[in-house]
Amino acid sequence: GLANRLQDTFNRLRGKGKLSESDVTEAMREVRLALLEADVNFKVVKDFVAKVKERAVGQEVLQSLTPGQHVIKIVNEELTALMGGEQSKLAVSAKAPTVYMMVGLQGAGKTTHTAKLARLLHKDRKKPLLVACDIYRPAAIKQLQVLGEQLDVPVFSLGNEVSPVEIARQAMEHAKSHGHDYVLIDTAGRLHIDEALMDELKQIKATVQPHEILLVVDAMTGQDAVNVAESFNSQLDVTGAILTKLDGDTRGGAALSIRAVTGTPIKYAGIGEKIDAIEPFHPDRMASRILGMGDVLTLIEKAQATIDKDKALDLERKMRNADFTLEDFLDQLQQVKQLGPLDQIMGMLPGMNKMKGMQNVNVDDKQIGRVEAIIRSMTPGERTEPSVINSSRRKRIAAGSGTSVQEVNRLLKQFEDMQKMMKQFSGMAKKMKGKKGKG
Numbered sequence: 001g002l003a004n005r006l007q008d009t010f011n012r013l014r015g016k017g018k019l020s021e022s023d024v025t026e027a028m029r030e031v032r033l034a035l036l037e038a039d040v041n042f043k044v045v046k047d048f049v050a051k052v053k054e055r056a057v058g059q060e061v062l063q064s065l066t067p068g069q070h071v072i073k074i075v076n077e078e079l080t081a082l083m084g085g086e087q088s089k090l091a092v093s094a095k096a097p098t099v100y101m102m103v104g105l106q107g108a109g110k111t112t113h114t115a116k117l118a119r120l121l122h123k124d125r126k127k128p129l130l131v132a133c134d135i136y137r138p139a140a141i142k143q144l145q146v147l148g149e150q151l152d153v154p155v156f157s158l159g160n161e162v163s164p165v166e167i168a169r170q171a172m173e174h175a176k177s178h179g180h181d182y183v184l185i186d187t188a189g190r191l192h193i194d195e196a197l198m199d200e201l202k203q204i205k206a207t208v209q210p211h212e213i214l215l216v217v218d219a220m221t222g223q224d225a226v227n228v229a230e231s232f233n234s235q236l237d238v239t240g241a242i243l244t245k246l247d248g249d250t251r252g253g254a255a256l257s258i259r260a261v262t263g264t265p266i267k268y269a270g271i272g273e274k275i276d277a278i279e280p281f282h283p284d285r286m287a288s289r290i291l292g293m294g295d296v297l298t299l300i301e302k303a304q305a306t307i308d309k310d311k312a313l314d315l316e317r318k319m320r321n322a323d324f325t326l327e328d329f330l331d332q333l334q335q336v337k338q339l340g341p342l343d344q345i346m347g348m349l350p351g352m353n354k355m356k357g358m359q360n361v362n363v364d365d366k367q368i369g370r371v372e373a374i375i376r377s378m379t380p381g382e383r384t385e386p387s388v389i390n391s392s393r394r395k396r397i398a399a400g401s402g403t404s405v406q407e408v409n410r411l412l413k414q415f416e417d418m419q420k421m422m423k424q425f426s427g428m429a430k431k432m433k434g435k436k437g438k439g
């Protein structure tokens with residue numbers, strides 16, 4: 001499997017300080033084959049490999065990571081980025097009803113996922129209306145009706161004698177007059193893309209003006225999924241995809257390809273036949289699935305934790321500095337913003353979490369911007385010697401930073417506490433050093 005291959009390759013890289021071009025080239029040859037095996041589109045693989053190579057070659061391997069771990073980290077990050085990075089949410093219209101139109105090939109899971117989405121909305125106390133626009137497939141209307149009954153969500157249908165475009169039009173009127181805030185339109189699919197189907201879908205689109213056109217794609221179809229996505233997207237300007245049947249043993253290469261080729265974000269994943277088998281699509285989880293999961297993911301997580309620890313140790317060294325000023329504090333804030341929540345970072349510093357007065361140092365991440373503004377409104381003299389900041393200066397600083405005197409006071413108090421804590425800490429560290437020296 002891919003995981004084993006990666007391990008083999010990366011073990012060969014072990015013990016090197018810098019990733020050389022030939023190291024990375026060799027590793028990427030394996031990655032390339034493995035991705036193709038996971039059914040990722042060849043062009044996507046080519047671009048991906050080039051991108052990772054460019055990033056990896058010459059990179060200094062972080063002290064605590066093996067070169068192998070470092071490459072895995074880059075591969076994982078790039079895979080996640082390729083699939084959109086962040087989780088992508090469904091659009092909601094400011095003016096009700098919000099309309100979602102489901103499209104896709106026959107058997108992809110449109111009807112099932114129309115119902116799954118309706119269930120999520122219903123649970124969220126919304127009033128969705130399901131619309132049966134597949135008049136071709138025998139029993140398609142019945143299928144939606146059964147699902148609707150199960151969910152206690154109404155289904156709008158005019159049988160199979162009225163055209164889907166007309167059904168959609170009347171459904172919109174019905175939704176408005178009955179106070180539905182969401183309209184979910186289930187459409188027909190074909191085994192292959194054809195002109196007539198696309199024309200019909202375009203007309204429905206023009207009639208209902210959906211806020212999302214969701215392409216439902218079967219993850220098991222691998223490479224084909226990309227062609228399907230491309231044609232639907234070129235004709236209908238799809239706004240999102242739902243990748244279904246991920247409960248199967250597919251590697252999920254389709255996910256990578258769809259996003260990379262069409263730019264369409266995958267918004268949900270179908271993970272079973274049951275009505276609740278749906279979850280928001282997480283690019284990072286999919287990346288580890290494509291990579292072969294298991295140890296690889298654990299490795300990366302461990303590596304990640306180590307990196308943060310390295311940074312925290314660096315921070316600790318700086319904080320031990322005797323003349324730590326508000327200027328330094330400002331510097332630290334910039335770093336902390338990249339590190340993550342301040343309380344977590346403090347927690348990583350040895351001994352810090354047990355320190356008294358810790359609870360007073362609660363610089364909330366959202367407040368960091370205001371704290372920055374306050375410090376920036378101080379003169380250099382005030383930053384190095386905060387004791388000179390009297391009440392008239394406090395007023396001036398508050399006005400200059402667009403904050404209040406109370407906030408300035410709070411910051412100065414926090415800084416004072418922090419200084420005390422640091423003195424305590426540095427005293428403790430010196431004591432410990434002294435003990436070591438004697439023993």
Ligand code: GDP
Nearest residue numbers: 106107108109110111112244245270271272273
């Ligand atoms: P449509 O033709 O696009 O409307 O597809 P359907 O919603 O009728 O689904 C076709 C088949 O796929 C049905 O048997 C569904 O139960 C099944 N199905 C849909 N989504 C999933 C999924 O996420 N996982 C699994 N295992 N089966 C699914």
Ligand code: MG
Nearest residue numbers: 110111134140
């Ligand atoms: Mg259907």
